Amino acid sequence: MPKVTFIAHDGRRFDVQATAGDSLMRAAVDHDVPGIDADCGGVCGCATCHVFVDPAWAGRLAAPSAQEDEMLNFTAERREHSRLACQIPVTEALDGLSVTMPEGQH
Amino acid sequence: MTTATEPMSPVQAAARERAFSLPLQQIDPSEPGLFADDTVGHYFERLRRDAPVHRSHSPMFGDYWSVTRYQDIVSVDTNHAVYSSDWSRGGIVISDRPMNERLQMFIAMDPPKHDVQRLAVSPIVAPANLAHMEGLIRERTRRVLDGLPRGETFDWVESVSIELTTLMLATLFDFPLEDRRLLTFWSDCATANPDVDQTRVSSWEERTAALGEMFAYFTRLWNERVNAPPRTDLVSMLAHGPATRTMTPLEYMGNLVLLIVGGNDTTRNSMTGGLLALSRHPQEWAKLRANPALVDSLVPEIIRWQTPLAHMRRTATRDTELGGQMIREGEKVVMWYLSGNRDERAIAEPERFIVDRPRARQHLSFGFGIHRCVGNRLAELQLKILWQEILARFPVIEVVGEPARLKSSFVRGYTHLPVRIPG
Numbered sequence: 001m002p003k004v005t006f007i008a009h010d011g012r013r014f015d016v017q018a019t020a021g022d023s024l025m026r027a028a029v030d031h032d033v034p035g036i037d038a039d040c041g042g043v044c045g046c047a048t049c050h051v052f053v054d055p056a057w058a059g060r061l062a063a064p065s066a067q068e069d070e071m072l073n074f075t076a077e078r079r080e081h082s083r084l085a086c087q088i089p090v091t092e093a094l095d096g097l098s099v100t101m102p103e104g105q106h
Numbered sequence: 107m108t109t110a111t112e113p114m115s116p117v118q119a120a121a122r123e124r125a126f127s128l129p130l131q132q133i134d135p136s137e138p139g140l141f142a143d144d145t146v147g148h149y150f151e152r153l154r155r156d157a158p159v160h161r162s163h164s165p166m167f168g169d170y171w172s173v174t175r176y177q178d179i180v181s182v183d184t185n186h187a188v189y190s191s192d193w194s195r196g197g198i199v200i201s202d203r204p205m206n207e208r209l210q211m212f213i214a215m216d217p218p219k220h221d222v223q224r225l226a227v228s229p230i231v232a233p234a235n236l237a238h239m240e241g242l243i244r245e246r247t248r249r250v251l252d253g254l255p256r257g258e259t260f261d262w263v264e265s266v267s268i269e270l271t272t273l274m275l276a277t278l279f280d281f282p283l284e285d286r287r288l289l290t291f292w293s294d295c296a297t298a299n300p301d302v303d304q305t306r307v308s309s310w311e312e313r314t315a316a317l318g319e320m321f322a323y324f325t326r327l328w329n330e331r332v333n334a335p336p337r338t339d340l341v342s343m344l345a346h347g348p349a350t351r352t353m354t355p356l357e358y359m360g361n362l363v364l365l366i367v368g369g370n371d372t373t374r375n376s377m378t379g380g381l382l383a384l385s386r387h388p389q390e391w392a393k394l395r396a397n398p399a400l401v402d403s404l405v406p407e408i409i410r411w412q413t414p415l416a417h418m419r420r421t422a423t424r425d426t427e428l429g430g431q432m433i434r435e436g437e438k439v440v441m442w443y444l445s446g447n448r449d450e451r452a453i454a455e456p457e458r459f460i461v462d463r464p465r466a467r468q469h470l471s472f473g474f475g476i477h478r479c480v481g482n483r484l485a486e487l488q489l490k491i492l493w494q495e496i497l498a499r500f501p502v503i504e505v506v507g508e509p510a511r512l513k514s515s516f517v518r519g520y521t522h523l524p525v526r527i528p529g
């Protein structure tokens with residue numbers, strides 16, 4: 001079970017044992033990590049699971065789809081390594097992944 | 107809408123009988139009268155079961171597709187390439203107006219123009235800005251609630267829902283507070299359909315005249331602000347934003363209407379609908395009183411239960427298939443959010459109002475995809491503060507009569523709700 005870390009806007013860290021095959025969003029929601037709202041339930045329709053991927057990990061993820069890219073455009077503070085957690089499948093290769101959350105999901 | 111906890115009235119029982127016995131092709135859920143007496147839910151239930159993508163016909167709005175299941179609505183809403191919102195194709199509501207009356211607002215545009223105009227105004231309702239507004243909203247909410255009469259019947263719509271949402275709008279626009287009820291009036295005019303209901307405006311000409319007055323007023327504000335340093339109100343943001351300062355007058359007008367209606371009717375009717383829902387589910391109100399922290403799930407549950415905009419419309423840009431039906435280019439597709447929010451395939455016990463509903467945020471009221479409500483977090487903040495302050499003050503607010511509902515298949519709301527606060 002790969003370990004992933006969510007870092008809240010205020011610096012609190014949440015280490016989660018994720019299940020390979022689930023999305024990164026699901027890993028957060030199933031472990032009650034605050035700051036991931038996931039209003040659409042994982043269909044890339046709301047951008048309320050916005051995270052900033054640790055730059056060291058960003059290159060190891062598949063590039064965002066056109067739809068994800070479009071939804072990221074409407075987040076409050078898009079950055080270079082912004083992603084929607086529902087669009088990142090967790091794999092064993094992501095053991096140690098770390099992402100930071102924005103001030104709020106919008 | 108009926109609920110599992112209340113016996114069905116004769117009106118509801120008759121509507122249910124009719125909804126489940128009519129031939130499918132005669133079902134027209136856009137009929138505004140079904141919203142005025144709140145019987146449309148039975149028709150939606152029938153369509154979800156028997157014809158989830160249904161070829162409907164309205165004597166007023168013509169032919170259209172009714173999409174009534176949650177998942178199908180999500181599919182349409184997140185596919186703007188096939189299902190266009192553009193005003194030139196028909197826009198976002200079921201009625202087709204002549205070209206010169208169509209509002210050119212970013213909700214009724216496709217990318218790329220939609221994107222740049224939306225991004226020009228979205229910072230005002232972003233998380234960082236909302237944190238700044240919270241104190242002001244709370245102070246005003248307290249003042250309005252503390253000023254309510256005790257021991258006598260008054261109209262919750264007028265005294266609370268309209269007053270609070272109009273104060274908020276005036277702040278967002280930095281609009282003169284003493285004229286703020288003009289915003290309410292213009293918003294009501296903008297969504298009025300005088301062919302259906304003449305209580306707001308009596309004719310299309312009267313509507314056009316009222317919106318003309320609005321445009322003149324806001325042109326004055328634009329001219330003041332475009333010549334002043336940029337500020338954080340919406341008019342100044344539009345007048346100075348690189349993507350919006352060159353808007354045509356029609357686009358300025360369209361976007362004003364969008365922001366006024368978006369910030370007005372929707373939250374107003376959720377403020378009323380929430381009180382109505384809790385008064386009809388006293389055990390849920392008791393749960394909330396015992397644990398005020400449940401406000402966090404109460405707020406999305408109110409927004410789901412009310413669904414203040416019953417539908418959004420799209421127009422197919424090409425032939426496409428949805429739920430086994432062939433939709434042709436140019437045909438009108440109506441996503442009935444109100445129906446999707448009652449779809450038992452997606453939401454457990456959807457007819458019940460549950461203040462601690464698990465995953466309460468998963469509802470359709472804000473839409474999904476690129477047109478998702480830009481002010482959703484502000485709306486939630488306003489409702490959260492309202493209920494926190496109500497719980498801190500009033501052990502009970504009695505609903506002492508039936509609500510009067512709007513005769514509209516677009517704005518699902520109330521014109522009147524008589525209430526009484528004991529004391």
